[in-house]
Amino acid sequence: MTTEQIVLASRPKGLPVSDNFRMQQFELPAIKAGEVLLKGLYYSVDPYMRGRMNDAKSYTPPFEIDKPLNGSVIGKVAESNSDNFKTGDAVVGHFPWQKDFIATEKELTKIDTNLAPASYYLGILGMTGLTAYFGLMHIGKPKAGETVVVSGAAGAVGIVVGQIAKIQGCHVVGIAGSDEKTKLLTTEFGFDEAINYNTTADMNKAIAAACPKGVDVYFDNVGGEISDAVIKNIAFHARIPLCGQISLYNSTEIPMGPRLQPMLLTRSVLMQGFIISNFQARFPEGIQQLAQWLKDDKLKFTETIEHGFENLPQALLGLFSGENTGKMIVEI
Numbered sequence: 506m507t508t509e510q511i512v513l514a515s516r517p518k519g520l521p522v523s524d525n526f527r528m529q530q531f532e533l534p535a536i537k538a539g540e541v542l543l544k545g546l547y548y549s550v551d552p553y554m555r556g557r558m559n560d561a562k563s564y565t566p567p568f569e570i571d572k573p574l575n576g577s578v579i580g581k582v583a584e585s586n587s588d589n590f591k592t593g594d595a596v597v598g599h600f601p602w603q604k605d606f607i608a609t610e611k612e613l614t615k616i617d618t619n620l621a622p623a624s625y626y627l628g629i630l631g632m633t634g635l636t637a638y639f640g641l642m643h644i645g646k647p648k649a650g651e652t653v654v655v656s657g658a659a660g661a662v663g664i665v666v667g668q669i670a671k672i673q674g675c676h677v678v679g680i681a682g683s684d685e686k687t688k689l690l691t692t693e694f695g696f697d698e699a700i701n702y703n704t705t706a707d708m709n710k711a712i713a714a715a716c717p718k719g720v721d722v723y724f725d726n727v728g729g730e731i732s733d734a735v736i737k738n739i740a741f742h743a744r745i746p747l748c749g750q751i752s753l754y755n756s757t758e759i760p761m762g763p764r765l766q767p768m769l770l771t772r773s774v775l776m777q778g779f780i781i782s783n784f785q786a787r788f789p790e791g792i793q794q795l796a797q798w799l800k801d802d803k804l805k806f807t808e809t810i811e812h813g814f815e816n817l818p819q820a821l822l823g824l825f826s827g828e829n830t831g832k833m834i835v836e837i
């Protein structure tokens with residue numbers, strides 16, 4: 506059968522543009538024993554994909570020119586040559602940006618759509634929820650009464666980090682890019698305070714005012730000047746889970762900032778980078794906890810859903826201009 510795919514046409518310099526992507530037709534072979542044919546339903550776009558568009562060595566290999574991009578996808582089994590998957594099953598896995606694709610059994614995980622909507626397995630019950638859970642709980646180690654600051658607070662990871670910190674009894678401050686987002690964080694998601702970094706002239710002062718006892722845990726999703734301002738307010742023995750640096754992903758030169766090491770040294774601060782796959786062996790524990798909190802109404806989630814396979818590149822680019830609240834997803 507013929508299907509459609511989106512390939513990397515060229516490598517971007519700075520912010521990607523639509524010409525870096527190309528949609529083309531692709532001929533799928535017949536499925537073999539143990540394989541299934543899947544129809545894509547929901548496709549995840551994630552900031553780390555920007556790094557994979559560069560030809561640079563990293564923790565995941567770069568996307569190849571003229572080959573489809575790939576990422577987390579929720580699919581429905583359309584045809585099966587497997588005893589373990591039947592037509593109609595909903596599954597999640599790492600697949601190419603194709604409308605239809607073939608997968609082997611071991612590449613598929615069934616999802617329980619009675620527990621949560623299918624798309625949640627790309628967000629709160631998927632990679633971004635697990636990132637929030639393990640980064641905060643195992644590196645941030647928040648204690649009741651402490652102050653937790655999270656940047657990128659209205660995004661897929663940040664919105665979960667803030668709520669988990671509230672469950673732990675912390676004072677939670679979110680940083681996000683619009684008044685609409687900061688209002689949502691405090692009114693709908695239980696954050697104590699939220700700061701709009703786009704309209705705040707002095708971030709250092711604003712963070713000091715929101716965190717009078719200093720910042721005990723800083724969950725860093727964005728890096729750059731926002732993080733410089735938070736770290737100026739860091740408390741003694743603070744922990745900084747270093748999760749993302751989205752403000753720097755499109756930089757064409759090595760960005761310079763204040764030297765932070767003296768501050769970390771003199772305040773005995775722990776800053777630890779992590780990649781969610783470091784915690785792979787413990788994913789079942791994380792999913793179980795997140796699902797339980799969802800069931801108990803202690804956690805809420807939100808998504809920005811774009812429609813149409815051809816809009817995958819635009820949705821990815823939208824992450825860099827803050828077009829999403831919660832998880833950015835493309836529904837086919």
Ligand code: NDP
Pocket residue numbers: 551552553632633636657658659660661662663680681682683686726727731747748749750751752753779780781782824825826827828829830831832833
């Ligand atoms: P988000 O859903 O948070 O989407 C990205 C958000 O980043 C945008 O909505 C925008 O919100 C904000 N943003 C974009 N550009 C800038 C900028 N220049 N300065 C400040 N904020 C900016 O993405 P995720 O929740 O999926 O990911 C959040 C971070 O976590 C990313 O850096 C990502 O790479 C990282 N990550 C790391 C993982 C790991 O294993 N370490 C796993 C998953 C994610 P706003 O409107 O507020 O600006």
